[in-house]
Amino acid sequence: MCIATGEVSTFHAKAVLFATGGCGRMYKITSNAMTLTGDGMAVVYRRGVPLEDMEFFQFHPTGIYKMGILITEAARGEGGVLRNRHGERFMERYAPTLKDLAPRDMVSRAMYQEIRSGRGIDGKDYLHLDLTHLDPALVRKKLPDITDFVRTYLGMDPTREPIPTQPTAHYAMGGIPTNVDGRVIVDDRKTVLAGLYAAGECACVSVHGANRLGTNSLVDIIVFGRRGGKALAEFARRTSLAPLPREPEEEARRQIACLRGKAAGDGVESVPALCAEMQQVMMEDASVFREAKGLARALLKIGELRRRYGKARIEDEGVQFNTELLEALEVGYLLDLAEVVVAGALARQESRGAHSREDFPKRDDAQWLKHTLARRVDGKVQLAYKPVALAKFQPQERTY
Secondary structure, eight states, X not given: OOTTTOOOOOOOOSOEEEOOOOOGGGSSSBSSOTTOSOHHHHHHHHTTOOEEOTTXXXXXXXXXXXXXXXXXXXXXXXXXXXXXXXXXXXXXXXXXXXXXXXOHHHHHHXXXXXXXXXXXXXXXXXXXEEOTTSOHHHHHHHOHHHHHHHHHHHOOOTTTSOEEEEEEEXXXXXXXXXXXXXXXXXXXXXXXXXXXXXXXXXXXXXXXXXXXXXTTHHIIIIIHHHHHHHHHHHHHHTOOOOOOOSSTTHHHHHHHHHHHHXXXXXOOEEHHHHHHHHHHHHHXXXXXXXXXXXXXXXXXXXXXXXXXXXXXXXXXXXSTTOHHHHHHHHHHHHHHXXXXXXXXXXXXXXXXXXXXXXXBOSOOHHHHOEEEEEEEETTEEEEEEEEOOOOSOOOOOOOO
């Protein structure tokens, strides 16, 4: 759909590579841009392609309070420390060796535990990232972006005042299943869907496993983007255009017409309200800590929101630059993906990497050393699994 005109067009291609990014906007607090609404993931999911390992979502420990804007790990690398309401450097209790430089998931969980124990700043749901003991010249030289962000969005000087911070949804480890050449695979037998490729955060070649390391997104983008592009070019050179379906635009036009029809008075639900409810329940029940009761509650809520979405309305009846229509389409995608994330998290009865179940705190390799494949069947999430390919390195317990 051309945003400028509202016109829907079909591009007839020998091959397509999806590089549409992540889906972090399903969470209330996220570092993700407004555009990261999982469009590519949801489009293929709705058409029968499974999504892999969607329950694994990384939370970065230091996002600006209420905004989620990322405060890079470099702030702690240069000597910044996290403090609770008592001024205590609490990471010494959770990771005595690495302290504030422990892995992201561990720091995020420690922050949640501090907040839930009533040690958030002023009893609220945030803590302080303290740089005030560092040389102001060093902070300005080494962390110019952080200094600028804090001054712009909070009106604070981080060399004089600690920064209000909380964990923020950062990166989807799961996505469209691919092999190492970016080819989309559709089952546990590595069956390739000819002509479809994916790379970047929307894809899951599983270089991250259950817990992405910092900067590994560059591997997703540069290594597998390059490999996928080369494989796609070679495929296109040796194949012909496949015939188009009779009405290739039918489903897209139906979705648009449905939302536009509600603008005429048939709709009773507000898209922004539905989005806000989804983001709230995902933040409360499917974020840093998870347990069966909360995940079951989230699954019911998202099912309710998906039903209500069928009655969603938009007020802008125009065709040119109709951003309200775009938002409505995007919220539909996010609702589908949120359901997949929660269903996978509820089924996985263990803690592994970024997936932390309070009711199943241990990793269970005997039962759960496997990838999740979530497929849409009759409008519902159907889960299957495939083995993890282990080579030289075997899983071990992390101790810090």
